[in-house]
Amino acid sequence: MIAIQVEDLTVAYGEQPVLWDIDWKVPTGVLSAIVGPNGAGKSTLIKTIVGLVRPVAGSARILNQPLRDARRKIAYVPQRNSVDWDFPTTVFDVVLMGTYGELGWFRRPGRRQRQAAWETLRQVGMEEFASRQIRELSGGQQQRTFLARALVQQAPVLLMDEPFQGVDAVTEQAVVQILRRLRDEGRTVVVVHHDLATVAEYFDEVLLLNVRRIAAGPCADVLTPENLRQAYGRVPVLWANAGPGKEEGVTREAGG
Amino acid sequence: MSDPTFLLVAAGSAILGLVSGALGCFAILRKQSLLGDVVSHAALPGVMLVFLLFRTKAPFPLLLGGAATGWLCTMTVLRIVRSTRIPPDTALCGTMAVFFGVGIWLQTYIQHHVRDASQAGLDRFLFGQAATLLDRDVLWMAILGGVALGTMLLLWKEFKLLSFDPEFAASLGWPVRRLDVILMSALVLAIVIGLQSVGVVLMSAMVVAPGAAARQWTDRLGRMVALAGTFGAVAGVAGTWLSEQIQRTPTGPAIVLCATAIAVGSILVAPRRGLLWRFPAIWRRRHRSQLNSETTAIPGGSPQPR
Numbered sequence: 001m002i003a004i005q006v007e008d009l010t011v012a013y014g015e016q017p018v019l020w021d022i023d024w025k026v027p028t029g030v031l032s033a034i035v036g037p038n039g040a041g042k043s044t045l046i047k048t049i050v051g052l053v054r055p056v057a058g059s060a061r062i063l064n065q066p067l068r069d070a071r072r073k074i075a076y077v078p079q080r081n082s083v084d085w086d087f088p089t090t091v092f093d094v095v096l097m098g099t100y101g102e103l104g105w106f107r108r109p110g111r112r113q114r115q116a117a118w119e120t121l122r123q124v125g126m127e128e129f130a131s132r133q134i135r136e137l138s139g140g141q142q143q144r145t146f147l148a149r150a151l152v153q154q155a156p157v158l159l160m161d162e163p164f165q166g167v168d169a170v171t172e173q174a175v176v177q178i179l180r181r182l183r184d185e186g187r188t189v190v191v192v193h194h195d196l197a198t199v200a201e202y203f204d205e206v207l208l209l210n211v212r213r214i215a216a217g218p219c220a221d222v223l224t225p226e227n228l229r230q231a232y233g234r235v236p237v238l239w240a241n242a243g244p245g246k247e248e249g250v251t252r253e254a255g256g
Numbered sequence: 257m258s259d260p261t262f263l264l265v266a267a268g269s270a271i272l273g274l275v276s277g278a279l280g281c282f283a284i285l286r287k288q289s290l291l292g293d294v295v296s297h298a299a300l301p302g303v304m305l306v307f308l309l310f311r312t313k314a315p316f317p318l319l320l321g322g323a324a325t326g327w328l329c330t331m332t333v334l335r336i337v338r339s340t341r342i343p344p345d346t347a348l349c350g351t352m353a354v355f356f357g358v359g360i361w362l363q364t365y366i367q368h369h370v371r372d373a374s375q376a377g378l379d380r381f382l383f384g385q386a387a388t389l390l391d392r393d394v395l396w397m398a399i400l401g402g403v404a405l406g407t408m409l410l411l412w413k414e415f416k417l418l419s420f421d422p423e424f425a426a427s428l429g430w431p432v433r434r435l436d437v438i439l440m441s442a443l444v445l446a447i448v449i450g451l452q453s454v455g456v457v458l459m460s461a462m463v464v465a466p467g468a469a470a471r472q473w474t475d476r477l478g479r480m481v482a483l484a485g486t487f488g489a490v491a492g493v494a495g496t497w498l499s500e501q502i503q504r505t506p507t508g509p510a511i512v513l514c515a516t517a518i519a520v521g522s523i524l525v526a527p528r529r530g531l532l533w534r535f536p537a538i539w540r541r542r543h544r545s546q547l548n549s550e551t552t553a554i555p556g557g558s559p560q561p562r
Contacts, residue, residue: 050427076427083421087285088477097417101428106410133475149424 002064003028003157003188004049009058011044018044020212022058026190028156031183031202033193033219036209037232042192043079045209046159049190050076062157072101075150077160080142085135091145092130095121098152120152125174140171147175151182158182160191176202199223262500265386265453268394269492269511272450275401276459277466277488277515279408279446281481282439284467285419290345291330291440292463294352295447296456298329300359303381303451308366313377315396315452322381322448322456329355330440359456384455384508386496397449404445407438408481415439416477453496455508462488465515472526491515 004026011019019041026032034042047053049060051067062070075098098120099113109117121127124144129137134145143163150158158179164172179189183204193199199206200219208214208222214231215222276292283289299322306312306321329351336347363378377388408415417425418435426432443463450459470483495511502510524532 047423052423052426071429074427076424078421078423078427082423084285084287087420088471088475088480089416089420090476093477094420097420097424100413100417100425100430103413105414108413135475153428 001028002026003030003062004190005061005064006045006049007058007060009045009048009060010056011041011048011053012056017056017211019048019055019209022209022213024207024213024216026188026205028063028188029183029186030188030204031179032188032190032205032207033199033203034190034207034209035193035196035199035231036214040210040231042209043161045207046076046161046190046192050074050159052076072153073155074157074159075153075155077146077150077158077163079161080139080146080163080165082161085137085142087134089134090130091126091132091134091137091141092117092121094134094145095148095152098149101153116152116154117148120148123151124148124178138168139166140168143167143171143175147178151178156187158187158189160189162192162194164193164195196223196228261387262496264391264394265389265500265507266493266496268389268397269386269453269496269507270489271394271397271401271492272453273462273466273488273490273492273511273515274485275404275446275488276450276462277470277491278481278485279404279443280463280488281467281470281477281484282408282415282419283443283463284471285477289460289464290348291333291443292447293460294329294333294348295326295444296451296459297352297359298355299323299326299448299451300381300456301325301355301362302359304359304362304366304378307378308362308370311370315390315393319396319400319448319451322451323444325355325359326448327441327444330444331437356456380455381451382455382457383506384451384453384458384511386453386499386507386511389452393452397452400445400449404442404449407442411435411438453492453507454511455506458508458512461512462491462515465512465519466491469515469519469522472522472529487518488515491518 002025004024006022006024009019009022010017022045034045036042044053048055049062049067060067062073065073067074095117096109096113099109099116103109103113118127118130121130124147126141126144126148129141134142137145147160147163150160163175167175179191179202182189191203193203200223203219205217206219206222207216208227208231210231215227280292283291302321302323302325303318305325306317310317312318333344333347333351336342336351337344363382366378377385380388414430414435417430418432418439422432425435447459447463450462454462466484466488467480469487470480473483474480491514492511495514496507498514499505499507499510522530524530527533
């Protein structure tokens with residue numbers, strides 16, 4: 001089963017192409033990363049998949065359905081800095097917003113939705129912060145709140161934009177644990193990621209992107225020095241300076 | 257104080273303060289405070305046009321005309337921002353000036369060419385004159401304000417989501433643009449009901465000041481909106497009373513000054529956020545850092561440690 005199928009996707013802001021003729025498939029039950037240099041179109045790609053950006057050409061399908069029939073099947077976690085954290089609301093309220101999709105017009109969240117929000121807060125370890133104003137959270141706690149808001153949707157496909165940006169190591173590990181659990185439940189998770197060093201550790205598959213698709217597939221096959229040079233214009237510093245162990249590790253895996 | 261005219265006028269001002277204060281919160285939280293200014297200024301040509309075409313003084317058509325041009329101006333701004341490279345503030349100022357200019361031109365034309373123009377009291381739309389409010393004016397303010405508030409209550413969860421995170425709202429499948437237009441329309445209604453007593457020039461203050469004040473006191477959207485409505489209503493009544501007490505004071509400025517006083521007071525004394533409570537800490541910190549850094553040049557003399 002294919003969770004996300006992107007075909008011939010081209011997106012442009014004005015005259016400038018941001019994504020060029022992307023073909024990409026993500027099977028279900030996989031933890032997948034999207035990596036690439038700044039301006040590679042990583043965020044744009046997932047925004048197009050969830051319907052926030054309209055492509056010039058091509059299409060994205062979710063679980064073999066066009067997006068308009070698959071709204072309930074995707075959950076989206078925007079970048080943390082895309083909202084005003086001074087907004088007068090609480091952690092619990094933000095998580096509850098994840099239920100607004102199933103509620104539809106006019107209906108307010110009821111007992112069932114509140115119950116779901118509590119359970120999700122517990123899952124991400126944010127129960128004790130439920131009534132906090134969201135400004136009073138650390139970056140990691142804000143990210144967990146956003147994750148909880150998406151988890152409450154109970155969607156089989158989860159798309160996250162830079163969830164580890166400005167997040168402490170403890171949260172990063174906690175979030176990865178949660179994502180693995182989701183994967184093990186058979187859900188599909190796609191994450192825009194910027195830290196090449198952890199891609200192979202956290203994810204099963206990766207899409208290497210720089211406006212065009214450079215490579216996609218299992219991490220070991222994709223993260224070769226050649227592909228990275230093609231995507232970043234050079235082998236990223238991290239790879240070049242990582243010492244023989246790391247580099248060998250990658251190439252060995254790639255060869256195997 | 258208890259004479260029926262005052263009660264009527266005060267009721268009208270309370271309604272306008274309540275509705276504009278409550279809906280203004282959303283404009284503030286969405287960082288669209290300037291839209292209040294745009295709508296109110298752009299309402300002037302609509303009011304004048306309706307008078308010129310139909311020679312009516314009835315509140316409903318006049319306010320409807322104002323709402324129409326206010327709405328049109330807002331949509332023009334949104335369209336310009338969406339489809340050109342002109343930045344939002346430039347689009348706002350430019351469009352608003354054109355609409356307001358047309359309004360002033362129409363008003364001048366009416367004053368010189370229409371016989372019963374002075375009795376029509378159209379000049380009150382500029383700075384507001386609540387004393388001229390009649391029963392039917394207040395009735396229409398209540399109806400239109402009720403529609404605006406009702407829309408807000410009905411679409412509370414939608415407006416909240418739209419204001420906090422429109423991208424997430426869109427990812428859930430909410431028609432964000434349509435919601436945007438509905439919220440904007442409710443705000444337009446909230447503004448036009450204030451045109452008679454506050455006037456187009458100052459009405460934007462009634463959108464911003466109560467909400468800014470309320471934000472100081474609470475971290476919950478529901479309480480903020482309720483509080484802003486209350487502040488707006490209080491300012492409306494207090495301003496009306498002031499303008500009755502002081503001869504020849506237009507109501508608009510009086511109401512706006514009351515709202516501003518509430519806002520300034522809140523910014524100073526609100527618990528936790530209040531400047532007055534934070535000032536000693538800020539001052540101490542600054543003072544200490546001055547003492548600590550020997551290289552800091554202090555304009556106007558050296559620091560005086562106490």
